[in-house]
Structures are given as C-alpha cells and as structure tokens.
Amino acid sequence: MKEDDVTELARTLGRLAKRRKVEIATAESCTGGGVATAITRISGSAKYFDRGFVTYTNLAKKQMLGVSKKSLDNYGAVSEQVAREMARGALRHSPATLSVAITGIAGPTGGSRSKPVGLVWFAWAVRGGDVQARCFRFKGDRTEIRLQSVAVALQGLIDLLRKS
Numbered sequence: 001m002k003e004d005d006v007t008e009l010a011r012t013l014g015r016l017a018k019r020r021k022v023e024i025a026t027a028e029s030c031t032g033g034g035v036a037t038a039i040t041r042i043s044g045s046a047k048y049f050d051r052g053f054v055t056y057t058n059l060a061k062k063q064m065l066g067v068s069k070k071s072l073d074n075y076g077a078v079s080e081q082v083a084r085e086m087a088r089g090a091l092r093h094s095p096a097t098l099s100v101a102i103t104g105i106a107g108p109t110g111g112s113r114s115k116p117v118g119l120v121w122f123a124w125a126v127r128g129g130d131v132q133a134r135c136f137r138f139k140g141d142r143t144e145i146r147l148q149s150v151a152v153a154l155q156g157l158i159d160l161l162r163k164s
Contacts, residue, residue: 001144001147001148001151002147003147005151006038006147006150006151006154007038007041007042009038009151009154009155009158010038010039010041010042010045010154011042012154012158013039013154013157013158013161014039014042014044014045014048016158016161016162017047017048017049017098017157017161018044018047018048020161020164022048022096022097022098022161023048023049023050023094023095023096023097023098024039024048024049024050024096024097024098024099024100024157025050025051025052025053025090025091025093025094025096025098025099026039026051026052026053026090026099026100026101026102026153027052027053027055027065027086027087027089027090027099027100027101027102028052028053028054028055028101028102029054029055029056029061029077029086029102029103029104030102030103030104030105030106030120030145030146030149031102031106031146031149031150031153032054032056032146033052033054034146034147034149034150035052035100035102035150035153035154036049036051036052036054038150038154039154050094050095050096051094051096053065053086053089053090053093055067055086058072058077061077061082061085061086061089061103064089064093065085065086065089065090065092065093066085066088066089066092066093067082067085067086067089068085071085076115077103078103078104078105078115078119078120078121079103079121080121080123080133080135082103082121083101083102083103083121083122083123083133084101084123084125084131084133086101086103086123087099087100087101087123087124087125087131087133088125088131089101090125091125091127096127097126097127098124098125098126098127098157098160098161099124099125100122100123100124100125100153100156100157101122101123101124101125102120102121102122102149102153103120103121104118104119104120104121104145104149105117105118105119105120106118106120106142106145106146106149107141107142107145108141108142116137117145118137118138118139118140118145119135119136119137120135120136120137120138120145120149120152121133121134121135122134122135122136122149122152122153122156124156124157124160126160126164132156132160134152134156136148136149136152
C-alpha cells in the first residue's frame, strides 16, 4: 500500500459522495486524522467532508463522541463495541450522513497477547441505519499499519456508497 493508492481511494470516495450528495465524518484514534487528511487532500472535498474527530485518548472518546465509560472499561479502547460507539458518536455530533471510526494498535508498543500490534477495529455508520464493524490484523511497522488502516476506512466508505 502506497500513499498514491490512498489518494486514489479518496478520489473515488469523493466522486461517489458528490454523486450521492452525502456528507462524511471521521472518528479516528490510531490513524490520528489520517483518513481526514486523505479525504481533504482532494480539491473540492468541502462538498462532502464535514469534520474529523481525532480521539486518541479514552477521555477524548468519551468527551467528543460519547463513548461510554462502561464500554471502555469492559472491552478496552480497541474493541468492536468502542468502534461502533465512535461511529455513532461522529454522526450524533455532526450533520454527516456517513461516518467511519478507527481504533487500533499501530505499535511498535502497546500491544498484548490478546490485542497485538496491528489489531485495528473499524466501524462504518449510516444516519438512520446500521453500523457495520470489522476487525483487521495488519502487518508492518507503525507507518504501514496506519496507512493500511486509512485505506480500509476509505474502502469501507466506498463500499457503503456503492451499495446505496
């Protein structure tokens, strides 16, 4: 995966989002705003990108997105439950129609046996609709894991738009 590949995914997402007249919000942890950066790299993205939440800490996830303390305590920040709550929270705190949430362990530290470096949870939400979540285990260094995560987030949004 290369930066150019991510830019091409962002272009594709932009074309579809404009055609479908949707707005997108991102809720990012381990990618640190990388998805928002990729989207806004495309000229004209203000027509379909509303905002990005970079919620790197648990406190930020609670304050900015309304992630519950119970979910964080019971499942941890890197979990399906938290990713789903992040995606819902991005919609609740914006006028966007679609959101993507990313929470994971980019490394090189922070991993454990049950949650190794490279484990990333994603959730995609549609206003008034379902939230889909998926888990990936990426290989590579911190930069590679983050880049792969951005690509998966964008591809998931593209897939959602193609289905609608």
